[in-house]
Amino acid sequence: MTEHSQDFDYQAALAACASKERHGLHALYEQEGGRLLGVVMRIVRDHALAEDIVHDALINIWLRADSFDPARGSARGWIYTVARNLALNTVRNRGRELGLDQGGVEALDARLSYEHWQQNRAESSWADHGQRVEHCLDQLEPERRSCILHAYIDGCTHHEIAERMDAPLGTVKAWIRRSLLALRECMT
Template sequence: MTQATSDASQLHHWLAAIAKQDGRAFQALYDATSAKLFGFALRILNKRELAEEVLQESYVNIWNNAANYQSSLAAPMTWMVTIVRHRAIDQLRRIDHDVEIDGEDFDMGLLHTLESKEPTPTRHLELSQDARALSSCMSRLENTHRQAMALAFFHDLSHSEVAQQLSLPIGTVKTWIRRGLGKLRLCLNSREAS
């Protein structure tokens, strides 16, 4: 069993206990995930106080909806990230009604934040030169292709799980991922050549 599988299993166990109103499980879940989720919210909002507010709202949502979590639809961290992302986007829209989400400025650093084992949100957000190049190339992909690839490669979902999550045929998802990988390869190769 890998560390990621072990972590996901523990998160799933805590969510099941939280669904039964177990406060200790909620505290353990919070301790294990809050730094990553805060880093994710901070990366979207760029203001500490807004990220803290979104994090608090997100954990209230997690507490209230743990019984609705379905492991067949998403990994525990993916489910929680989705809650934080929706809350952060709502916060952005309250501030600026014209804000566009998932536009050209898509940043792979958000997903890297979730995978990192570093202790502080600031460390999570530091991108290497390679990560910036990948982020730049990812931002050039169509939103749908980018979303399918992110679910597959950064949330470790199978093609069929991605298809289910996006409510699309599996053939479409496979095509999008294959085309996205091809475009990424071309983009990264052209950056290396220049």
């Protein structure tokens, strides 16, 4: 594995994958394979399973690279989203087998999102992004900001947030949905 390079062109590598040029996938693996494995390991906590998920993620990236839309986010973010979603789906499926409730899966998802953000915020693009997020959060009404922070920082389920905020569940869900839309608009 190579060290993370600020100069690596993720979008070009995805374009090569979309054109079925193997060097694109190889370059992505060399650039991000180890970090993808680390992210997936934190989610599934099983090395062999994490390796399988990274392998499956790379296959999905290869097969779906033409669906990447740079208007919706960065190429590197898209790659991590593919791997992370596969890992979370695996946890969800195993959770059903183990009887894990949806609230537990939602809390795990929120906690892992925050851990991923913490791990990557040192990068300049993440630092800039973090400042923009902070600015956009400050634009929300206090109760809506609290709902977002409880969900994505504390890892609370909608039910737990409703209890903490002493608000109806439907209201909390609406606040979160509307706040996410406002954040998305503010970030663009």
